[in-house]
Amino acid sequence: MTRPLVRPPRKNPILRTRVPTLPPGGRSRVAHGLTAAAARGQFELQVCRDCGTVQYPPREACRKCLSHRLDWRAQDGAGELVSETTLHHSNELFYRDRIPWRLGVIKLDSGPVVIAHLHGDCPPAPSPVHVRAGLDKAGQAALIAVPQKDTPNMADDRQLREMTCDPKFRKILITDAKTALGQALVEAIVAAGADLIWAGYAEPWKKPPGFERLSKLSPVSLIPLDLTDSRAVKNLAGEIGGRVDILINTADHHRTYGIAAREGVEVARAEMDTNYFGLLRLAQEFAPAMRARGADGQSSAVAWVNLLSIFALTNFPPHGTYSASKAAALSLAQCLRAELAPSGVRVINVFPGPIDDEWSQALPPPKIAPERLAADIVGALKSGAEDVFPGDIAQEWQARWRDNPKALERELALTPR
Amino acid sequence: MSEPALPQLVADLGAGRIRIVDLTQTLSPEFPQIVLPPEMGQAWPFRIEEASRYDARGPGWYWNNFSCSEHTGTHFDAPIHWISGRHLPDNATDTIAPASFIAPACVIDCSREAAADADFLLGVDFLRRWERRHGRIPAGSWLLMRTDWSKRSDPVAYQNLDATGQHTPGPDTDAVKFLVDERQVLGFGSEAIGTDAGQAFHLKPPYPCHYYMHGSGRFGLQCLTNLDLLPPTGAVIIAAPLKIKDGSGSPLRVLALVPSPTGTPAPVAKKGRVRTKCPKKRR
């Protein structure tokens, strides 16, 4: 039975902080098909288009008929635990710091045999289990077998937690807590059991409804934060940077212009200053401390969340300069992901479609409600996905983009102004 | 003709017989900036980016790059800034005659009224009452409206925005026309954001101080401070904007030269102490 997580004791300030290490991260190119799906929270394996054989480990040709036509398809992960072991010795530092470590050999109902991490609540072999794909601390796809049915406190399993970014008992910075999404996110993170939430707000003269109420929630601390002010970001990092476990960058400057609809670069510049340069400032000031704390106990630094937009993938011309700023932020977020990779801190990019707020007022539904978006962000932290597409529009545009990005470009260009 | 008084000016400055009072707010990212509706072009707040600080980016030196609007912090408004002054000759910061940059000032104390009512409008009657005490406002002077608004150190209180917009004091239409037509002032200065009152959009015409001052080739100064350290008359203001080509204004250093015959330090704020609406009842 998994013991529920308890609040960790305060860190002894004179002890050296454990340096982050990673599980082995080398993968062949073909194995990264698993990573691409796991990044979206999916478990996919190659299936031969000619004979239907499901393949594992990932490979270049069907192991039955040698066909090259192997498609990555979603798997349900049902299988039988055939054998297991618990390691008390490992050759790699990451696991040496974490033994004992439970592993299993599982025969999937779909055919292949997989080696996977084994959740503590899985009964001994032989027993039915459910295999999931997630990302391990190295950011690479890894399989974990969990019980067929959910067990109490299942998410608190020590091994499963190495693949997730659970906010429970952690300290979270939400850079803009004033918007409808920001407020909903504060509430959702409080409900998820965070210890402390720094709720950032810029433009103090603007007091939207509901914002003052947040300060009454006990884990919440309102802090002024303007991402366009380098010194302010630096000063705040000096004060709280060493304590932030999860940083959620919700700051968003969203206007509704393409190129011709607005004279001058000033609006586009304001969008870039918050959406792109704001991220750069935050990353320069907050990433170093988070990087150092990637293995700092139960409440380690664990995730950096960027609220991007589905418009970052393909430009939405009615909001053309905004799309470009989100695309710039996406590219920079990938840079941040590479720089944080050695520490095990996950960069999670969220690509919602239009949010049901003032700047998407002229766009037709479906639009995603702030509460639903907040729930999806918290869900991504708990599941450990790194590319999140919340809501129907995001899901559809992402599918269209993967299928034929040029077609999506044409379709969006036809959007009536 | 008497000799030019410059050597005397230098001597008086050195001896403290003339003091310099700094009427300028510090340019920093925290200083509030005028806020327009989101669909309009915005004025940039002050932002500063370090280029190097005795480090790898420049081992022996420290310097910054900064950005702001022409109308950020304590700043000067040129006639070209308003539609009513757009066609006047020599109406931009680089073409205004420099003689305008040194001028006497009249300081109108509205601090008590402004404390009681954030939307206080300075009217002609108030000006005439002031003149009865301090004499006629000379042509070519600055007219500075002292409200002690600069003592509001909380940026939110300084900006004083609510759901109906900004609430700060300023002149009414008749007062502006009086100052322009009857007194030929050089320009109007205020302590809050805007020479016009925060709710001046609703006056006729909207923003009458901008409209009439700039429309007659006159100037504005905003976000001044330390007006409570100036005498009602007798101060000389130095206010020279940056020489921006075709500029509509600029942040600047506004200095007041103030006579101090005994060479004593600056006086503390004297009469006109801010009162609450009702005097406290004694128990």
Next chain:
Amino acid sequence: MSARAGYDDVVVACPTTLPYVRYSIRGAHWFLAGALAELLRRSGIAKDRVDGLCVSSFTLAPDNAVGLTQHLGLTLRWLDHIPMGGACGIVALRRAARAVQSGDADVVACLAGDTNHTDSFRQNLATFSQFARDAVYPYGSGGANASFAFLTAYYMRTYGAKPEDFGKLCVAQRTNALAFPTAVMKKPLTLDEYLTARVIAEPLRLYDCVMPCAGADAFLVLRRREAENRGLPYARLLATIERHNAFPDDPIQYRGGWALDCDEMYAQAGIGPDDIDVVAAYDDYPVINVMQIEDLGFCKKGEGPDFVRRNTFTADGSFPLNTSGGQLSGGQAGAAGGFLGLVEVIRQITGQSLGAKVPDARLGLASGFGMINYDRGLCSGAAILAAGQ
């Protein structure tokens, strides 16, 4: 299936072991050269008479057999590199024997050896195979210990084997090793020590695991006439088998490739399992010893535990097994582990044993197994040899 050709007058001689050391700063080339030099010294054969070479090594990179020819100054008519781990000895023997039989080479030196630096083992594990890198090593990085823990747990659950059964094999091999001059394990081992040693990967404990070290093993393959002319004791090849990736649909490995070819091997040799005097099984973990005992026909599948309980495995026992101590007590010098058992069987049946001697040993069986590419050992092989004279 077509009948397999015999080996005519091809023989194997000069079983050689370069003493193992735990760590060495030398490269693999040093150990392979040392083993070759020892072969030449004991056989009296000149270096330039050797016209065939077969090499196995994990730490020779960036070289393989090709680089070694120039490194050691050899000009050859036949060259092979056998990257098959624990099966490399059997496979080298098969390749070299056919080369000599067909006249492609006259004298083939078969070498296997590796160095061992303090970080060699981990480096090898991380890049062992594509499947291991993608689908095994990221999970706990336990190496072969984890892989064989799975197999051992499955075998125990399925066939009722107990820790004591595996312990008996390990204790016996330790006894054999104590008599062997260059075994790395020099202290006796009791069953109690075996059962209470620290857990490595459940259910495997410390003495279930081999000790990696540096060293080399070697032998010569040549024609009988030349061996006799030089007065070299030799052994004849009666039958050999080899199989790779057998039983791929078994969900977990509980049987190896020998099971497919074992009957043919005995038929070709013209003998049965009861005729074998000495056995060398590839012993990286005791469960694999039991698997080989079953799959090489000494008992039925699943009867391994019972077989272990009914027999004794020292050189003077009812079933002499790994009489130099095997890898479990002799140490695993990388690829030399694939030669170790074969070399010991050749010694025993040619009267050249260095340690405990199996009395009247004339027929020997050596078995190889190895290369956990993903979740099972892919390579297997075996050879039955008979005393030459």
